[in-house]
Amino acid sequence: MDAQGTSQGPILPPAGVVHGPLGWLRANLFSTPFNSLLTVLCLYLLWITVPPLINWAIIDATVSGTDRTACAGASGACWTFVKMRFGQFIYGLYPIEERWRVNVVFAVGILLVLAALSPRVPGKLWSGGAFVFVFPVLAYVLLGGGLGLPVVETRLWGGLMLTLVVATTATVVSLPLGIILALARSSRMPIVKGTAVVFIEVVRGVPMITVLFMASVMLPLFLPPGMNFDKLMRALIGISLFASAYMAEVIRGGLQAIPRGQIEAAQALGLNYTRTMGLIVLPQALKLVIPGIVNSFISLFKDTTLVAIIGLFDLLGMVQTASTNPEWLGSSVEGYVFAAFVFGCFCLAMSRYSQALERRLETGHRRR
Amino acid sequence: MTPATPSTGPAIQIIGMHKWYGDFHVLKDINLTVEKGERIVVCGPSGSGKSTMIRCINRLEEHQRGQIVVDGIELTSDLKRIDGIRREVGMVFQQFNLFPHLTVLENLCLAPIWVRHMPRPEAEALAMSYLERVRIPEQARKYPGQLSGGQQQRVAIARALCMNPRIMLFDEPTSALDPEMIKEVLDVMVSLAEDGMTMLCVTHEMGFARTVANRVVFMDQGEIVEAAAPEQFFNAPSSERTRQFLSQILH
Amino acid sequence: MAVEAKATSSAPRTPVWRDPAIRSLAIQALLLVVVLGAGWWLLDNTRQNLNRQGIASGFGFLDHTAGFAIVMHLIPYSEASSYGMALGVALINTLLVTSLGIFLATVIGFFVGVARLSSNWLVARLAAFYVEALRNVPLLLQIFFWYFAVLRALPPPRESVTLFGAFFLNLRGLYVPAPVAASGFGLVLLAGGVALVAALGLGLWARRRRVATGQDFPAAAVSLGLLIGLPLLVAAATGFPMSWELPALKGFNFQGGLVLIPEFVAMVLAISLYAAAYIAEIVRSGILAVNRGQTEASLALGLSPAQTLRLVVVPQALRVIVPPLTSQYLNILKNSSLAAAIAYPELVSVFAGTVLNQTGQAIEVMAITMAIYLSVSLAISAFMNWYNGRNALRER
Numbered sequence A: 001m002d003a004q005g006t007s008q009g010p011i012l013p014p015a016g017v018v019h020g021p022l023g024w025l026r027a028n029l030f031s032t033p034f035n036s037l038l039t040v041l042c043l044y045l046l047w048i049t050v051p052p053l054i055n056w057a058i059i060d061a062t063v064s065g066t067d068r069t070a071c072a073g074a075s076g077a078c079w080t081f082v083k084m085r086f087g088q089f090i091y092g093l094y095p096i097e098e099r100w101r102v103n104v105v106f107a108v109g110i111l112l113v114l115a116a117l118s119p120r121v122p123g124k125l126w127s128g129g130a131f132v133f134v135f136p137v138l139a140y141v142l143l144g145g146g147l148g149l150p151v152v153e154t155r156l157w158g159g160l161m162l163t164l165v166v167a168t169t170a171t172v173v174s175l176p177l178g179i180i181l182a183l184a185r186s187s188r189m190p191i192v193k194g195t196a197v198v199f200i201e202v203v204r205g206v207p208m209i210t211v212l213f214m215a216s217v218m219l220p221l222f223l224p225p226g227m228n229f230d231k232l233m234r235a236l237i238g239i240s241l242f243a244s245a246y247m248a249e250v251i252r253g254g255l256q257a258i259p260r261g262q263i264e265a266a267q268a269l270g271l272n273y274t275r276t277m278g279l280i281v282l283p284q285a286l287k288l289v290i291p292g293i294v295n296s297f298i299s300l301f302k303d304t305t306l307v308a309i310i311g312l313f314d315l316l317g318m319v320q321t322a323s324t325n326p327e328w329l330g331s332s333v334e335g336y337v338f339a340a341f342v343f344g345c346f347c348l349a350m351s352r353y354s355q356a357l358e359r360r361l362e363t364g365h366r367r368r
Numbered sequence B: 001m002t003p004a005t006p007s008t009g010p011a012i013q014i015i016g017m018h019k020w021y022g023d024f025h026v027l028k029d030i031n032l033t034v035e036k037g038e039r040i041v042v043c044g045p046s047g048s049g050k051s052t053m054i055r056c057i058n059r060l061e062e063h064q065r066g067q068i069v070v071d072g073i074e075l076t077s078d079l080k081r082i083d084g085i086r087r088e089v090g091m092v093f094q095q096f097n098l099f100p101h102l103t104v105l106e107n108l109c110l111a112p113i114w115v116r117h118m119p120r121p122e123a124e125a126l127a128m129s130y131l132e133r134v135r136i137p138e139q140a141r142k143y144p145g146q147l148s149g150g151q152q153q154r155v156a157i158a159r160a161l162c163m164n165p166r167i168m169l170f171d172e173p174t175s176a177l178d179p180e181m182i183k184e185v186l187d188v189m190v191s192l193a194e195d196g197m198t199m200l201c202v203t204h205e206m207g208f209a210r211t212v213a214n215r216v217v218f219m220d221q222g223e224i225v226e227a228a229a230p231e232q233f234f235n236a237p238s239s240e241r242t243r244q245f246l247s248q249i250l251h
Numbered sequence C: 001m002a003v004e005a006k007a008t009s010s011a012p013r014t015p016v017w018r019d020p021a022i023r024s025l026a027i028q029a030l031l032l033v034v035v036l037g038a039g040w041w042l043l044d045n046t047r048q049n050l051n052r053q054g055i056a057s058g059f060g061f062l063d064h065t066a067g068f069a070i071v072m073h074l075i076p077y078s079e080a081s082s083y084g085m086a087l088g089v090a091l092i093n094t095l096l097v098t099s100l101g102i103f104l105a106t107v108i109g110f111f112v113g114v115a116r117l118s119s120n121w122l123v124a125r126l127a128a129f130y131v132e133a134l135r136n137v138p139l140l141l142q143i144f145f146w147y148f149a150v151l152r153a154l155p156p157p158r159e160s161v162t163l164f165g166a167f168f169l170n171l172r173g174l175y176v177p178a179p180v181a182a183s184g185f186g187l188v189l190l191a192g193g194v195a196l197v198a199a200l201g202l203g204l205w206a207r208r209r210r211v212a213t214g215q216d217f218p219a220a221a222v223s224l225g226l227l228i229g230l231p232l233l234v235a236a237a238t239g240f241p242m243s244w245e246l247p248a249l250k251g252f253n254f255q256g257g258l259v260l261i262p263e264f265v266a267m268v269l270a271i272s273l274y275a276a277a278y279i280a281e282i283v284r285s286g287i288l289a290v291n292r293g294q295t296e297a298s299l300a301l302g303l304s305p306a307q308t309l310r311l312v313v314v315p316q317a318l319r320v321i322v323p324p325l326t327s328q329y330l331n332i333l334k335n336s337s338l339a340a341a342i343a344y345p346e347l348v349s350v351f352a353g354t355v356l357n358q359t360g361q362a363i364e365v366m367a368i369t370m371a372i373y374l375s376v377s378l379a380i381s382a383f384m385n386w387y388n389g390r391n392a393l394r395e396r
């Protein structure tokens, strides 16, 4: 028993416990025979997938040139395709000389969102309000034209820009609609509640494609002759209604998280229903559901790809058309990889943000 | 049922035991012998390593140096030995840790059925006898969520007893309870002690320590500072740290 | 009059607009009027529009001849079949993709979710990468990838990728051997069925007996023997009354065997890999939601790690897992409609697509389509709620 008694100086862990990289390896990769086997299997899996991928994507890839011939003979990816079509992937068929307008809208939007969402910048109400009320008008005028700017028809809109326009519009529109639906669903009036329940459950029970079909095929039937919207508008109406049913459920979750005592306290102070909701319950509930709102924006952002099915060309739609173009036949993988990369970056960043926010809200709650 | 292997020698023997969490030296040179039928109370300031020490005894934590011998079996990483020791050692937790998806009776029967291969009727009879012993037989069909804290802790004690352990470990069994519930749990523990159960109990209930314990062990910063019979421990502690601790806890 | 006078004398009279009951009635009446009015307006417009286009309404069209072929049908169908039959074929195809997707996604999802909690750093990292990579890329993009970039890039039938000389993968799909039954094959199937039922019963019985008497029974080994042995025995007795029809290259294409069309393969692959990423997260958080103390208490009682998992952790984790899992299953159903984008013949592409275009009866077609999705959704959630209701927690 060597461990007996030596009480002078700090006693270090026995030799069996190794620190540093070797100890880390043993503890995390080779702790049991089964774990070692798994590690070896995983390493093998990585070995057969990663090097060929790197070869394809980087080492053997081509970026030079302006058409397919540049890639002839190369075994790797033909990034020339993405390079040449980059503009279309981002802006669709938006006229090249007018693209600055899209850039301005992007820049303003990103600034406002960052200001509204990052914890350190003050004046959230202002930036958030500007994003919801002022920004859409600005974007509408800049993108669509008018007020001296040349008109750009919506059938020319496309690419990432269209994806962002659709997802953002639907989120912004679905917020107020979702709040109304959520309040209606938690109302005690049977007809109000029933209407909300039917709308929410029907919309959530059917695929988004059917809603898009409704909007693109059936809307013209529903409206009186002469009253008509362009394709993008119809898609926006459909997606916004679709999104508001989901938004309603997110917000209802927040409403339910507010303790009953808050409502009772407000009523005891003499506030009526509108004031109770508007001043006490909704501000707290909305703060709680910001992560939920970000999450539904993420899924909306991904679901926007479905507009390709009714003939609008978002980022994926643009990639799809470009890769079926005879000029670039066989470049679909590069296009998909590019689109996946763009979507992946956006969604990952947003979901990380919403996770961080959730953690912050959680600790805030605990402290109370 | 269980092959009775009455080893002579102490119930628990800890010799020169050390434990580290990463670089943090939680337990330093712990030496402690618990004789059969002995009742030991462990106390000490928060974070001193009391929980860690008794959790090492049934291998909920792994020690890195030294020896722990329970009932004649040395604890190694041999899974069979660990299983054997866990069957002989019952444990009661601060947070009860009853299984919320099982009724009280099912909580009690679980281990006898699945570990001891006991037929269900027999296991249920055994369970009911222990529920009577902790004086809540009428709660057998309820779920843990439907019981008060004191009742839950008594169920937890009965659950551990159903395995017929030779040694019972208690980790602050009363500190999650309201004062009026503490007594009902302590009463059960006292009656256990009167029946000669070997007990190792982390608690700050000094009344319990005075009347029931054979020895009181004081731990601070991962070391056993003092171990003495209650009269000596409370009236003439030999170490300054113990005195300080006692003055705080006894006001 | 008298009543009113009494009311005024005992309490100040409330004006009607301040009476909450009346106010709520008024609001509801108003909403009803608005909803009904809007509905009537839309219907009236629709009626006029349809009249002008000369489209009849009603469900009679379901009996008319469809006149188009469907590449994949599990029930007899030809161009001469009715629209109603086309609907049936499409519905079955939707249900097929959905159920296969649910099955595979659940298996992969549980696997990845557990891997994400592995103590092996590399395994946990790889699982996390899987989840992040698949969750953050739109499903439609993944469907396109599998269909256009992988399956459509396969070689033509003459240069098929071949496995054991029996499986052929090419541009036209995956060709696998098809079982051909001779007389007596029914008996073998029957034996298989009997063995399956017996194995299930045996498992239940063994567990019951274990609990009741404490005696072990090697149920797993016996079941396995039963499952393999019984059908084999019957097959041997009846002289192996089945053969496999191998796909064979005839001219430019394969004949014989079973063919899984690329649209189907792409759809099942994409939908189950995508949903599995979500299910993995659900499983992971379900397992994490079970308090660490539960495991410790179970181990302290002497239960083995495997028993702890089976008797203590899983039952509790399931309670947390099932509700979000249900909504993932519903998502798989709804996402199966994306197959329309690669022309896999399911509900949306056949019925809400081709049939709608041919007949012009948009209202009826969309109503049927949505009603079907709603009822399948309802059936799935009813089942899952029933399942979860069985192990709900009882609290005070």
Ligand SMILES: Nc1ncnc2c1ncn2[C@@H]1O[C@H](COP(=O)(O)OP(=O)(O)OP(=O)(O)O)[C@@H](O)[C@H]1O
Pocket (backbone or CB within 6 Å): B021, B024, B026, B044, B045, B046, B047, B048, B049, B050, B051, B052, B053
């Ligand atoms: N899993 C762990 N990883 C790292 N450090 C730990 C871990 N568990 C406990 N510790 C540390 O070990 C020390 C001893 O913890 P332990 O729980 O044994 O204290 P305790 O004496 O039981 O305290 P209390 O009276 O508050 O229960 C503490 O400083 C604690 O922070």
Ligand SMILES: [Mg+2]
Pocket (backbone or CB within 6 Å): B050, B051, B052, B171, B172
């Ligand atoms: Mg402790």
